[in-house]
Every structure is written in C-alpha cells, then in structure tokens.
Amino acid sequence: MNLVTPFEGIGASVKRKEDLRFLSGRGQYTDDINRPGQAYAFILRSPHAHARIAGIETAKAAAMPGVLAVYTSADLAGIGGLPCGWQIHNKDGTPMAEPKHPVLAEGKVRHVGDPVAVVIAETRARARDAAEAVLVDYEVLPAVASMAAAQAPGAPLVHEGVAGNLCYDWHIGDAAQVEAAFAKAAHRVVFETTNNRLVPNAMEPRCAVGDYDTATGEHTLYTTSQNPHVIRLLMGAFVLNIPEAKLRVVAPDVGGGFGSKIYHYAEEAIVTWAAAKLGRPVKWTADRSESFVSDAHGRDHVTRAELALDAEGRFLALKVSTQANMGAYLSTFAPCVPTYLYATLLAGVYTTPAIYAEVKAVFTNTVPVDAYRGAGRPEATFLLERLVDVAAKRCGFDRVELRRKNFISPDAFPYQTPVALQYDSGNYHATLDAALATADWAGFEARRAEAKARGRLRGIGISTYLEACGIAPSAVVGSLGARAGLYEVGTIRVHPTGSVTVLTGAHSHGQGHETTFAQLVADKLGVPIANVEVVHGDTAKVPFGMGTYGSRSLAVGGSAMDKAMDKIIAKGKKIAAHLMEASVEDIEFDRGTFRVAGTDKAKSLTEISLAAYVPHNYPIEELEPGLEETAFYDPKNFTYPGGCHIAEVEIEPETGRVHLVNFTAVDDVGRVINPMIVEGQVQGGVAQGVGQALLEGCVYDADGQLLSGSMLDYTMPRADDLAPVSVATHTTLCTHNPLGVKGCGEVGAIGSPPAVINAVVDALRDWGVEHIEMPATPQKIWSIIHGKSC
C-alpha cells in the first residue's frame, strides 16, 4: 500500500503549503527583486482629466543629478499602442471603435493619471525630484467624467475619431420574441440601477522590473501579473516587437490581483524598453496614490431593465439596456466584460424564456475600466436579484417563492438559456433550502422584533445567483471576438525518485494553488504533497499558458494537470507491464501503485519512475525514457457555479449606519478539492461584495478629478465592517471537465452584493423604500430615513 497518510487528496482541508513563506515575510514579490546596476523609473502623470499637450520641456530634468534619461512619446517612435484583446461588433456588424492606447500620451491626456513622461534615475527619489522639473504645457480641455456627460449632445470627444464617445452598441437575444411576451404580460416591472465603480486595491501595488542582457539580447520583465505568457505575447508582438524566444516574463509571488493584474500596462513596456535602451535594469513600483489612478477600475454600469411576469409570477421576458463605462482607453479585456460576461448571464437561475439586452460602451475621461473579481457577473446578478425583489414587492409575491417558482429545475440540465449559454448542472432548490435553514429565515421576524426593541432596524436579504466561469472554450470565445485561446497547460514531471514538479500556466496570487494542485497529484498519483512542487509564473519554465482569472485555474488548469497525469499513468503502465512481465491491459493503477490485476505483483510509482530514468531494464524499442507529460486542455463549456447567499443587517436609525450581523453562503462550486481554501475564497469574495454593497464607491467630480483617490476617502472593507460568514457547499458535479469542478474564486463577490442590499431595503420596509444604490453609506441611509419620516 502506498496510500498517502494522512489523507491529503481531494476533499482534505490540508494547510496551505505557501503560507509559511507568506506569513514569515519570505515571499518573493516583484519589488523584492533587485538586479545589479538597477535604475528607477518614475512616471509623470497627468493632473488633468482632459488636456492638449502643447509641449514638454525635459532638458532641465535630464540635467539633474542622478538622472539617466527622460522619455516622452517622442522617444518611443516605432513602439505600438497597448493592444485590446477582445473585439466586439456593433448591432450593424461593424467592429467597435478601438482608438490607440499609447504607452505615453501622444499630444493629449485623457484621464487623471495618464502617463505623460518617464524619468529614469539612480534612485527613486532622484527620479521623482526630476519629474517635478519636467514642464508640461497643458491646454486644459473640457472633460466628460460620466457616461451621461459623454453622451450629451455636443459633448467633448475623448478620442477625436470616436463620434459620441461610443465604443460600441451591441446586443444579444431576440427583441421581437421579448416584445411579444411583454404584450401578453400580466405585470411589467421597470427597474433602474447604477452598478458602482470600484477600485481594486490589491494589497501589493503593481511593480515592474525590466532587464536586458546586452550579450545575448534577451529581455526579461519581472512583473505583478496574473498571466505572464499573455503579457509576453501582447508586449512582445504588439508593443515592443520582441520575438518571444528573446523575451522572458516572470510573475513571482503576487499579492492579490482580483483582475487588476491581468492587463498589459504601459509601465511594463516602459521598463522593458528602457532597460534595453539604457543597458541598465529599470524598476518601477507604484505607490498607493498611483494605483488609484493607474490600475484598471471595475464595474460602472447604468442600467434600465424591465421584467414581464404572468399573473402567477412566472417570468415571461426580460429586456435590459445597459451603458458601460470603458474609461479613457480600452484596457486589455474591457470590451468583453459588459457583453459576454454580463448579458449572457441575464437568465441567471431562472427559466425566463425570452431575453433581449443591448449594451452601449462609452468612453469617458476616467481611468480605464476592466474585469474586477466577478467581471460582468456581479453586475448581472445585482440587476437580476434586485429586480426579482422589486417585482415581488410590486406584484405582491413572496420573494423566496417567486424565485423558487422560476428556478430551472434540477432535472432540466443541460439547460439552454435564451442568451447563448448552456448550463451543464446545478440544483438551485437545494442551495436555497440549505441557506434558508442555515440562516433561520423562518425565525427572522422574531429577530427583527427583538432588534426593534433595541432601537435597531433589522432586515434580511436573499440572492440566488449563478455565474459562468472556468473560461473558456477557445473556439466559442474566438467566434465572439476574443483574440486569444483560453485553454490551459499543465506539465507533470515525475522525478527519478518519485517526487513531482508540476508546471502550470495558471498563476497563484493568493488562491492557494500550490496546495490545491499538489492535492490533485496526491490524490491521483499517491505522492505526498510535501513531495510535490508547483511551478508557475515564469515563461522560461512553463509552457505557454493563459493564466488565472475568471475562476479558471482549477477547472481549466487543474483539468490540464489531470490529463497530463493520465498520460503519466498510461506510460507508467507500459513500464510496469514490462517490469512485471504482464500485459498492459492487466495493469491497474491506484494512488501510487501499479498492480497486475488479480495477483499480488505490484510496483510503486517510484520504482517505475526510477526505471524510466535509468532504463536498464526497459521497453526501449517502444517507449522513450523519462516520465514527464504535458497536456493542453481546452474546456468544452464554461462552468456554472451557483447558490444562495443570505445577508442580515441592522441599521442604526439615528446615524444610518448599517451593521452586517450575519451572512450565509451556500455555494455549488462543483467538486471541492480543499474545503478550507474554498471557505477562505468565499469569505474573501463576500468581503469584497460587502465592500461594494456598503462601502466602496469611486467618485469623480464633473471635471474628472478623482475625489476618492486614497484610502482616506475610498472605503475599503475592514474586519469590523464584516460579520461571521457561514460557508457551506452543495455539490453538483461539472459534467464536462475531468475533475467535476466549477470554480470558487468569484462566487462570493458575485452573489453577495444583492443579498446585502436586499437586506438593507428590507430593514427599511416601513419607509416604503424600493431600492438603494450601492454603496449604501450611512449618509445615504440617513437621507432616506430623514427624508421620509415613518
């Protein structure tokens, strides 16, 4: 027997392998990397939301002590703009407007924080000193800081060639079918909402170090990225014209991404280019203020929706019209977020037979907006789950029963929605019932009465959500405008004495991959996780992979590893058959041991791997030596986690302050590899969702100045803003990937915001409140209570 003891395989809550180095300060982050002779870059950024650059005077700065160079866009001739990775087509079939996104501003700045010049010096302080001596002659232009301003008649244009500041006008679904359904509806419920703009605020600010080997001509970029191969492809092929074989991109330990570190940013190209130009390594590290105006923001939708119901409350049709803020430029994946990651989710967990959605993407003089934890699905979920509550209230249905009545039945899978997706599995009744029981929904009125006696207003809210992740089938996304494949790669390298190195194209920046992936190996190959090393984040070590976002690492990356392990086992069986003089068909493998069926003859994986690397007694005519296999896995479908979140809040009527007092999450994330890690992922996601619902709001003034430009004004969730989060899972297996997994990274941020707002609205039920926009700040709640005395 070679079973792993104690059990470390699928389903075990083993402690995270990576935490020793993280918790003891021995992580290796990009800013920890210092190359010999390293210089420092400081990026001079626009203080204006919109201005013409009449001239830039750099001579004084360049002459200052310690300054190596000052560059503007004039120095970057031949360098391409930052590419966009997804092309959306308009209703009329024409492609979206795709204005150039220059690395450094060319003639014009378009948002506060837009990079204008870079100073490179011996120290960061010298670079910053010199940047203050760069004289930029700005002719300030009127700005459009909101989508309403950008779409007003005669509005100033963010990009001269983009009429009406309209990036695209896209739609999905059958408008005629929807109109027909509305014509015979008993109830029509209109609902309007704004999904608040968020600033990601990963704990580790972005950082990039460029290095160039003058002897070999090889470029290396160390960067805070969720997907180093994608950066290598985009920067090498589209911006700097460096062949991939001469460009290495390393994303070492990364302290949180939440989407904001997917994209290819200007600073990566600047340090890579400048390192070669100067023959010196160049480092740039953002400070927090810089992060606020240079990391891609999230969300920022304005939506009008209308739901048609029959007299019994069955959803007949849904139509949705959304405006999505792109910011000043198209960030790498921005166009797909409010389209294929949003409108395709509008069926949710419901059988709504007809859906039509149109989305206008709008340029404004603000920081670019792109995917942020959940990316499109939180916007869709918030809209649907608020809309269902509003419909229940207006039409007189119980909000839980209205949901239940419209659920896709557990026996209806695979289920084809009217907005392109086909769900493979789920059981929304089961997650609902489990959450109602855990949260003691039935006992709520007693708790509300008890709170009232204490002077508090208590409310309970529910959200039954679904999301699509594990992105994505390459051919499908290609047909929808993606300019990349979305498979993943995994290599299993069994060493001669049986330990294993896993190479994965997925990237861990907090998710615990080094543990979860090791558990897959422990479970399938029977190798203790202490003997499994997971390598990621280096294009020189790992085959071309697509990285981590969209809760894809396990469903796509883990599946690739599983396929590679299948190959290991198949080859191992051939070796075992040779060593034990049996036929391959008679060899059985179970967690580390190859057996001849029906006999006591057995060989361990270690014996097989040793034979593979020391092939003295080996079927060398038919089989290559070595035991290392690679698989590229392209998923057949998205995965569809879903579940039920219930929030309970208490409001101080005197101040309007909302206290989250209880939160219940019952999620179906498919097969669970490490329950402890899943619980942590859900709790973290819920914290961000509560942040969006109650705390976080990115605010620009009418001139495009960021009013919430630091943590003094932008409210990040803190421990005392949260409540105990009860996390449970109810599993239906994904039917189309080998592990049966769905993904858990984003469910918390997707399911929780409407649960919290539904609870806040419920707490204020005596005021007749129907909706409160996020974030539900104390001032906002007080205004409602104060304005409408009850």
Next chain:
Amino acid sequence: MYDFAYHKPATLADAVKLLAADPDAKAVSGGHTLIPALKLRLNKPSALVDLSGIAEMKGIRREGGALVIGALTRHAEVAESAEVKAAIPALAYLAAHIGDVQVRNRGTLGGSVSNNDPAADYPAAVLGLGATVHTSKRKIAADDFFLGMFTTALEPDEILVAISFPIPEKAGYAKMKNPASRYVMAGAFVSKGPMGVRVAINGAGPCVFRQSAMEAALAAQWSPEAVAGIKQDADGLNSDIHGSAEYRAHLVTVMAKRAVAAAG
C-alpha cells in the same frame, strides 16, 4: 519625500533654539501626520526637529485637581494609564479609540493637539474639559488655543510641553467615524466639573468648537434628553463625499446625546 536636515535635541531649550533659528524647520514627535505628508511631498520642511528625546515632555502625573499629561505621551499610554482611567475615564476611552493600534503606539498628545486637525479626537477633550495647554513660553487656556483649521495659538518657535486636564465630575465622548478614513466625522466631548458644563464638537466643523446651546441645556438638566432636541446649525460645517453639512449637523446632536449617556 524631499531632503531635510534632522535634529534630535535632548532638551526643550535646544529644541526651541533650533526652531527659532530656522523658520522652515518643523517639530515632529510621533510623526503620524507629518511623515505621510512628507512622503506625499505635500510638505517641504528644511529640517525636522525630533522632540522624542526630551524627557521633560513625558509622563502622566496628578497635580491637585488636574491630570498633567506630557506632550510626548503616546495615545496608547493614555488609553492604558491607570491614573487616567481612574481620574478621567472618558479621556482614556477617547485615546483608546484614536485611529488604529499602529497610530496609538506612535501618535502623541502634543502632536495631535498642535496639529489641530478638525477631524482629530484630542482637541475635543482639551476643549471639552477646559484644559490648559502648557508651552515652552506660557500657559494657554483651551478656549484661546484652537484658532481654526490646522491653526492654533502656538507660535512657530513655541512647543507644546504638556496639557493640564481639570478632573471633572462627569465626562463622556462619542463620535461617528468617517467610513473610509476612520477620522471623526462628528464627535462630542461633554463634561461637568470645575470648568462648568462644557460641550466640545469635533469633526463637524473646520475647527473644534463649543456648543453653547447644549451647554446651557445640560447645565439646567444633565441628561441625554436635554440635548436630544437641540439642533446644530449646518451653516459653516464641513461637507465631503461621506457627509454633507446637514448630515454632520444631525450627527452632532446624536453624538452629544450619546456622549452624555456615556458620561452617566
């Protein structure tokens, strides 16, 4: 931050000399306001005069009917001091709720009061208890000390040495924090004692101020209900994305009520 000279005098007299000799020098103690401002390049002093080595500015002692607290005393020391907890528990409570652990372990009484940030906690206690500010030159009554936003009666070469807090019969403090910064959005420090009945409001306006209508009401009847009906005029109060002047005015009454309830 920009380059600056650094001095660490051992005596108050040396510190005063250094500040008097260089109008662009700045005194620093805990540094929890000044250092972030330097890092953001919002301030460009020629020199920092670090007061932390001056022994005569430290310590908590009782002198007759007052607690005298040295300017260099850190918030955490005030919060945990048995002497403060026994004599003026509201002051210990206030200190225990400034910022976070890191701030309380570095920030000092003198630094906070000299800076007079409208959203700081300590000025409310100084004004609300009718304390006396001892400087390197003189003694200044709290009512004469706080002049406006980030402005006090201190002269450029004058150093706050200690604050003498008269021990009240009752005192209480309550505040509503700004959700993001956790600074005070509206707070009230109330007391009844040798300095009469006092109500100091912080966070709401550009400078800590006394709420005379509430003081009169509490003098007549010391109870939360006495102030519950008194409305603060919103005119001139601060306004930002987290709290309009009207909201702050409302909070002033709520916090005053809570402060009186806390005082007992």
